[in-house]
Amino acid sequence: MAPFTKARTALAALRADLAGEVLAPGDAGYDVARTVCNARIDRRPAVIAQCAGEADVVRSVCFARDLDLKIAVRGGGRSVAGMGVNDNGVVVDLRRMRGVTVHPGAAAVRVEGGTLMHDLDRATQPHALATTGGRDSATGVAGFVLGGGSGWLERALGPAADSLLGVELVTADGTTVRATAEEHPELFWALHGGGGNFGVATALTLRLHELPEFSVAVVVFRPEAGPDAIRVFRDVVATGPAEAGGAVLYLTGRSEPFVPGYLVGTLLCLVVITYVGGADRLRGLARPLLELPHESEVIAALPYADVQCLLDTPSGMRNHGSAEYLTALPDGLVDVFCARARTMPVPTGCRYMLFPFGGAVTSAYPVPRGDAPWAVHPCGVWADPSDDDRVLSWVEHARADVRPWRTGVVCMPLIGDQGRDRVVGGLDAESLNRLARVKRRYDPDNVFRYNHNIAPG
Template sequence: MAFSTAHTALAALREELAGEVFAPWDPGYDGARAVFDARDGRRPAVIARCADAADVVRAVRFGRELDLRVAVRGGGHGAAGTASADGALMVDLSRLRRVGVDPVAGTARVEGGATTGELDRAALPYGLATTGARAPTTGVAGFVLGGGTGWLDRLFGPAADSLLTVELVTADAARVRASADEHPELFRALHGGGGNFGVVTALTLRLHELPRFSLALLRYPPGRGPEVVRAFREVFRTGPDELGGALLYLAGPPAPAGGPRCAAVLTYAGGADGLRDLAGPLRALPHEAAVAGEVPYTEAQRLLDTPSGLRRHGSAECLTGLPQEAVDAFCAGGEGMPAAAGSRHLLFPQGGAVAAGPRGYPLAWRDAPWTAHPCAVWADPAEDERALRWVRDARAALRPWSTGAVCLNLIGDEGPERVRAGLGAGNVLRLEKVKRRYDPDNVFRCNHNIRPV
């Protein structure tokens, strides 16, 4: 009887959906279920590739009829809760990609499957931008709902600070619009609470003027890491909010002679001459290569991108500061990085508008001046244990200087305590009450989950 009911419901979904439906026995299913991380072998019971918001309503209604958990795929980068998507309904938003820019209002309406690159390219002709992910293939919706830290966050704040409205389908298959005036408690929860409250079909973001943008990249010989980190720290101690960037160790293959290279990336909302002046302490150190110049903002977005189809794992620690012992610990992690294509050990500056932004959102990490982000990327499954161990050890080495918070965009499934650390313990009960109102059965739990209280 249960099989008959499911078969009938699936047949009806295929008939009703303007998009595509994939079951495990369908041609195209394996391609449809593939995600950014090649380690992810999740096998949803059904994949609904929706063509519009009405399709999302139909898909959620189907999932509720069969008592299925609902996983949401936007850009496809998200790592949290992937194992729990086995046997779930996956709502795939990859066809909802339209981005509409209103240059007069200074806003962009972005559909739930659009990527950072698509948003950036739409806003660029108007000299406008908002804080975006550091890779163009990252989905905008998941990035913003998780808080959103990127090259421009010191100037414009985390991406969630620019969120104006959210259109979503809730667990009862209702279409809801949340803003500061409509469903305000839900709107607050969406500033860091992720996909816990529904399927986001579109969001509206405030855009900011960015008429000029410059980029500098300096690479240093092996063994120079500690002095480079100290110079990088000095640049941001005195630098303006227009300055962003990352300090990173880069890996092979093959392993570069002498070990991983340390590199500094600086971004600047201004001209190249100003950036060169600000980069003085880093330019004064012996370096192997350096480039600096005024470029479109989209150029910076490609710097840290890696192709899909590889295996990957990352984590993060938000740091209270960078005393010499923390500098040494970070550099030791970089020196021990596996020599695999795309692996990197990153250090992001925060402060500026990140720290000065609204206090009311569940973004517990915004007061940390630095974030360390070890990220392993590799191809061979035989290297899984080594790569995972390196990320774990690199993070553990920095724990003495951890604030205890974490940006949930930067981690996978690390357990409920890490979710609490990302949201802030003082926010959790309030978020659980919102969850109870909009998803009392925890249908949306294939994520950094908030349970209904």
């Protein structure tokens, strides 16, 4: 059979077999389905398999293997790095698989592979339960957790991967496995930070934690007040309880509720304090910041799911982000950070964030944080392609600025495709070798390589 005839016959069979939908170039809906939130990414897969369940995933993986087509896995999230789409290959698209089942008595939740963070949070919130989620409500749960998972609750509850209880996975040969501490324990270990290297995660089970109260303080400063504000915030975190977290970020004023009245393009410094507890206690923690001259403040008890939406990144913009973990946050680094922030390209949606670890952040899983007490995250977000060079340059200069203080560890969900050196740099040699052995067992041909890739070892 000629290759073209074989491919056409196989595609027709896939369309007939899937409960979901199969899209190819020329089909209605294809261009929408291949689009990711990062407007810099423009790829054209040969087939997009919009899976409705695990059986569809198995069938799609086998289809791609039979035709020797590249596989990209698209979870529910934004795919800012573009790793969920490829050119001329198959996209296993999980975005129809967004079921969330909460088990309050067991303090656990099962989420399907396409679930978004706001799906998870809205389902657990009525039970006063939560698990560490991302800082953007449109983050895909699976990619976030399997990459380690850094978010507002990590100082109190640990990174998201620490709450992982089980993963339902379709491996490269179409086999379905469930990885837990008892079943496939090495694979389970690898899934705590090893990302999508080992298969397609069709469902995850996560431990839930009691969260009866949650509060947030947002204090807005002029950019020149940033150094003093950061030093005070650093002290608040150092002396405060693990229930307190947050971030400092520079951004340009927009129409968001916590920065009202500022023109687009006005550079601002925000200090955000999150607290697992009531607003009165949070106001006491925030008092040293409130005593500094500032533009505005908001301190309120809010549902955790609502706080997740505060820093959502608009879709359809051009994106480029990076991150570094830091050995310390001395005054010299504070000054360097603030100086770079004031060179931020404006008016754009760029953000420059500094956030603390500590507390419960002591994960022993594959993505090590070591003793890093802080992380820095420059994030370029812009609309005009003519701004590409200046924004990309700003992000890379921000990374270079902190080189004297960086640990070398990389938070994979916070960065795009920045080469193998960045993957290797984020893992100690022992973890990398162990991950490579797991990869060899479950994906010896490196079928799942559109990710922060770990080659079989």
